Amino acid sequence: SQTIHQWPATLVQPVGSPLSLECTVEGTSNPNLYWYRQAAGRGLQLLFYSVGIGQISSEVPQNLSASRPQDRQFILSSKKLLLSDSGFYLCAWRADRGLKDTQYFGPGTRLTVL
C-alpha cells in the first residue's frame, strides 16, 4: 500500500530564516506530487505541483519554491521566511494511473513564523 510522509511535523522559525520541508511517498512510482497551504479558517491553497522529476509548476507567486530531486521526493523551500508564511503545509500525491483520479494527503507540517 502507499504511504506518504512529511517532516518535520511542527516547526517554529524566526522571520528571515530559511525553510526546508520534505515529503516522500512510498509504494508507488511516478506519482504526481502537490504542496498545499492551509491557513486558519481557510481552505487549501495549491502552491506547487509536479508531474515528474525536475518538473515544477507554481500556482501562486510567493516567497516559496519547490523541487523534486527524486521520483518520490518533493521539497518545499524558502530562503527567507515571512510572517505570512505561517500555516499548515500539506503534501499530496496522485497515482499516475488508476481508477480514482484523486489526491491523498500526508500528515502535514505546522509552521509558525515568529
Place this chain on the structure above:
Amino acid sequence: QKEVEQDPGPLSVPEGAIVSLNCTYSNSAFQYFMWYRQYSRKGPELLMYTYSSGNKEDGRFTAQVDKSSKYISLFIRDSQPSDSATYLCAMSVWITGGGNKLTFGTGTQLKVEL
C-alpha cells in the same frame, strides 16, 4: 465569486442525527467530486469519490452530485461523536501536461454531541 462555495459552519448536531453538508460550484469543467474529512491538526483523508451525477453510498455516508445544478452533498446517517471533524468538498480538473488539480471548499466544521 469563488469557484467552490461551502458553508463554514460550525454545525452542531445530536448523536444519531442525519447530517447534510453541501457545496456549490461554478466551473462546468469539474469532472470528479470528492469529500475529505479532516480531524484537528491532521491531514485530510479521502471519504467519498464520485464522478457522475447521482448518489453513491458507503456505509453511513452518501455522496450526491447534481451536475445540472452544480451542487454536491454529503449525508451522514446515524452521526457519531467520532464524526466530529471538518468536512472539505473538492473538485478536480485536468492540468495541461498531465495530472489533475483540486479546488477545495473552505470546509464545514461539524460537531456531533452526546
